[in-house]
Amino acid sequence: MVTLNYVRVSLLPIPLALVACAAGDGVRLQVINMERPSEGLGLAPPADYTPCYYGEARGYDSNGDGKPDHVRVSLHGRERCYGDDTNHDGRIDTWDLMDEQGRLIKRAHDTNGDGRVDQHWTFDPTRPGCATIAADVDGRVNPGSAIDVCKQLSNGGR
Numbered sequence: 001m002v003t004l005n006y007v008r009v010s011l012l013p014i015p016l017a018l019v020a021c022a023a024g025d026g027v028r029l030q031v032i033n034m035e036r037p038s039e040g041l042g043l044a045p046p047a048d049y050t051p052c053y054y055g056e057a058r059g060y061d062s063n064g065d066g067k068p069d070h071v072r073v074s075l076h077g078r079e080r081c082y083g084d085d086t087n088h089d090g091r092i093d094t095w096d097l098m099d100e101q102g103r104l105i106k107r108a109h110d111t112n113g114d115g116r117v118d119q120h121w122t123f124d125p126t127r128p129g130c131a132t133i134a135a136d137v138d139g140r141v142n143p144g145s146a147i148d149v150c151k152q153l154s155n156g157g158r
């Protein structure tokens with residue numbers, strides 16, 4: 001149809017614009033405005049992940065499909081926030097929040113791809129490898145649902 005042909009022609013300049021952002025070794029880099037992320041980015045970080053919103057965000061497209069599968073946000077020169085497309089569907093589904101020492105303290109994960117957080121992970125830097133996982137209720141942690149991964153593992157082993 002005439003309309004479709006017109007759309008294809010008008011899309012041609014876009015790959016040329018992306019070439020200008022190429023960052024070498026096959027990974028394409030683009031600067032993202034996290035205060036107003038594009039709709040196609042996927043999951044938005046929870047509102048209390050403030051470094052994710054106010055730092056300098058860069059999106060990395062490692063498979064060349066034009067959609068960022070990894071986002072890094074640095075604030076005052078430190079990387080404080082990471083976004084990831086863990087199931088490779090082209091949309092970010094996980095956000096990690098770091099403390100000022102660069103230690104992972106929180107993770108928000110959308111398990112079913114509906115663009116809403118379902119799991120809130122909380123990490124205790126003094127217990128490496130441990131996490132508390134809680135379900136989300138209306139954008140907040142539901143404390144009654146929290147599971148301590150380390151306690152579960154140590155109880156199960158005895």
Ligand SMILES: [Ca+2]
Pocket residue numbers: 042084085086087088089090091092093
């Ligand atoms: Ca995804």
Ligand SMILES: [Ca+2]
Pocket residue numbers: 110111112113114115116117118
């Ligand atoms: Ca979800």
